[in-house]
Amino acid sequence: MSLWRIAWRSIQQRALASSLTAFSMALGVMLLVSVLSIHGVIERSFQTNASLGYNMILGAKGGKLQLTLNTVYYLSQPIENLPYDFYMEFLPRERRDQELENALFPTESSRDGKYAAFVDLAIPVCLGDYFGHFRVVGTTPEMFEHLRFGPAGDRRYEFSKGRNFRVHTPENGFFEAVVGATVAREMNVKLEDRIATTHGDPEGFGHGEHFTVVGILAPSGTPQDRAVFVNMEGFFLMEGHAKPLDQVPLSETLDLELELPPSSQLGWSGDELTREEQLALDPLPLEQREVTAILIRTISPIVGPGLYNEINEGPVAQAVMPVREIYQLFQLFVRPAQMVLLLMSALICIVSGVSILVSIYNSMSERRHEIAVMRALGAERQTVMTVILCESMILSVGGGMIGWVLGHALNASISPLVEARTGVSIGFFDFAPGVDISWIWGATGGNGLEVSTELLLIPGLLLLAVLVGFFPALTAYRADVAASLGQ
């Protein structure tokens, strides 16, 4: 009979006590695994530049973190708006010319935007409205046509139903919308539904305009799941969304002579517009437009710092590198919290280890006779000691394995909650991020070997098992055969 089997039989003999001991270890490991993997997945997701699909956010001057949280995660409140002509500086000549067709006073000649040569993608974002408690994002169809996400930056946003919204269609005019997967589920939104948004607050005034839902996004595990995306042209045409003309230079004497859309008028009527009235609307004049932020993907990462400095030196806007802000947020707030949780979980594991020690040690007095018989049958002192160590390893590693499964099951079960709060989903097989262990064999820099911190638990548990099993094993080693047989 192998020593493992003898150890296993011994555990079976004290089934209840052994199960409880292994269970306490399982709970400790479950907490440890859960903390490691949840934090790891979120951190990896937050920090991966490619997961955003853009490397810079431009917004009004103010808090950098607020701009990042507001634009990336749709949390917090918008700071202020940016002039529309600033956004146009990122557009190539053809796009600018198209935009200028909507200008009340088209004075500029045809040209490339000042920064157009440096950007691959410039997506405007207009924020401020809500649909239920979800944020409404006014943007262009480029958001889903060109933006990629995921660790490799190669995942496209897909639609579980319908299609992307368009700038203008004969059937819906400028009022098309796409909703995120979570929004569709929680608000029971279906294709062709006509939705109205509230202004500035979930409980704010309701807009009279309605957007037709033409697409529902497939779950992406990103904050986009929790937002409603409406066509920016329609967003501008909503009541209260136009910059008052008295803020437009030289327009005071001209505004009375112009035919402006209802949204250009001051005041708030709250009147509902019929579909026909909506279809009859013309685009909002350029001079009355503003955007909350611009998502920028530079043509090359090496251009980023130059553009960043240029924008921040200027008087109009601030540029933020979202990944840098998110990283700092982690360093300041999240990492210390993680350390506390990690420490607590590790302490639970150690306490569980001690309980294994106590459990085996307490059983030693009952097993003196059993050990003496083994010795009398020819087993060496080392053999008896090894059986005890094997028992300790089975309890530690077995409990640890159960804990690992429970930890990942816990992660998977709370994934919807985490996703609802952060937009990040966690699967059963999502491991905690790796650490470089090449220092063990003295490798420096270059080709390191990364091992998930979760998997380091296995050698850790083996070590713990040997440590806690050593004392009872030593007792077994020293057991007096003659005295024990005589009992």
Next chain:
Amino acid sequence: MNVYQNCWSLGTMITVLALLLGCQGSLGTDTPQAGTTPPFTLLKEQPSESRGVLEIRSELEERETPDEWTEIVLVGRIGSIEGEIWDPNRAAFVVLDESYVEPDQTHVSPQHDADNCPFCRANRKKAFASSALVEILDADGQIPAMHAGRLLGVDEGQTVVLQGRGRIDALGNLAVRATGVYVPKEGVGN
């Protein structure tokens, strides 16, 4: 069977399995691959009258039209003030003036917001003047869709001499389009 062998072989197996399962690949830096270097960009001899980033920038800025492309021969060290050095998808990278020394940041608190500090901004602007953005052009005048380090067989910290055209772009960068690259032998310029 020896009991120790039993125990240790199982332990070793578990540990090796753990390492194999947890292995997430290596995190190596890109090693420049010699031999893939196309001959059209590599110069066999160092072009004469090469000048540093600061000198060329200063000369271009004095012109009436600094944004016009001008023939230059630039010598610089591969590296960046902050951010990326290489474009992963195109043969483009950043070089620094050889006189540039990285400032001592040890006294700076991590909470210090350099973007909103006028002194830091001024220093950063000054530092950025020491850098140039380089694009390598092939025989067709196109930028090869390849990491420049692998294309040229060069790495961070190496000195390169670039022959081509330069200008000051709309962001104030010294932009260089190199049609010829000379890589000095080891030790030169380092």
